[in-house]
Each structure stands twice: as C-alpha cells, then as structure tokens.
Amino acid sequence: xxxxxxxxxxxEVKKGGSGALNTEELKTKHxxxxxxxxxxxxxxxxxIEVSYIFKKPTTASYDRYVKTAANGMTKALKTFMFDNIIxxxxxxxxxxxxxxxxxxxxxxxxxxxxxxxxxxxxxxxL
Numbered sequence: 001x002x003x004x005x006x007x008x009x010x011x012e013v014k015k016g017g018s019g020a021l022n023t024e025e026l027k028t029k030h031x032x033x034x035x036x037x038x039x040x041x042x043x044x045x046x047x048i049e050v051s052y053i054f055k056k057p058t059t060a061s062y063d064r065y066v067k068t069a070a071n072g073m074t075k076a077l078k079t080f081m082f083d084n085i086i087x088x089x090x091x092x093x094x095x096x097x098x099x100x101x102x103x104x105x106x107x108x109x110x111x112x113x114x115x116x117x118x119x120x121x122x123x124x125x126l
C-alpha cells in the first residue's frame with residue numbers, strides 16, 4: 001500500500017507526532033506540491049538532512065523574482081522561496097536559512113528549474 005504521508009521531521013514521525021502531513025490534504029489545500037530534500041554538509045563530519053514542501057511556483061512569483069533580482073540575487077531567491085513554501089514549513093525554512101544562508105541558492109535553483117531553468121543548454125552555430 002502506498003504511503004500517503006510526507007515526513008517533515010523524522011523523530012516526530014517515529015514518535016507518532018504531528019510530523020507527517022497528509023499528501024492528499026496538502027494537494028487539496030495547495031494544488032501541486034513538491035517535497036525538496038537537501039543534504040547539508042557544514043563540515044567533513046556532519047551531514048544534515050532537511051526537507052521542505054513547496055507549492056508549484058507561479059508565473060507571478062517568478063516575475064517578482066526577476067524584478068527584484070537586480071537589487072540582490074540572494075534576497076530575491078529568498079523571497080521567491082517564501083512565496084512558494086507551504087505555511088506549515090515557513091518557520092522551519094526561516095530558521096534553517098538563518099543558520100545556513102547558502103541554502104537559499106541550492107533550494108531556490110531547484111524551484112526555478114520547475115519553471116524551466118535548465119543547467120544544460122546547448123547553442124550551436126549552424
């Protein structure tokens with residue numbers, strides 16, 4: 001049987017706490033939702049797993065990002081992320097960004113890829 005929950009905090013889920021969000025409820029409430037899992041390595045001995053759930057970014061959100069990017073890329077990406085994260089994960093993302101500011105780049109890039117940003121593009125003279 002398919003697991004219909006998304007883990008938000010491994011310890012809470014194991015204890016049976018409120019750490020598991022029902023996928024169907026999230027889809028009903030927010031439309032298309034995506035779980036972004038990241039592994040942070042602040043030093044050679046430490047690996048930190050973080051996970052957030054985002055709504056599919058809208059064109060309006062992307063337009064705001066492009067408009068504010070000229071004033072500061074990191075701030076624009078941070079705003080873009082907060083535009084699209086589900087409210088249940090907003091506080092945790094904010095706390096993690098305080099401790100790991102470069103998280104903005106890796107997570108923001110993944111969100112932008114959902115709107116068509118490609119890491120590889122080939123241009124050939126014909």
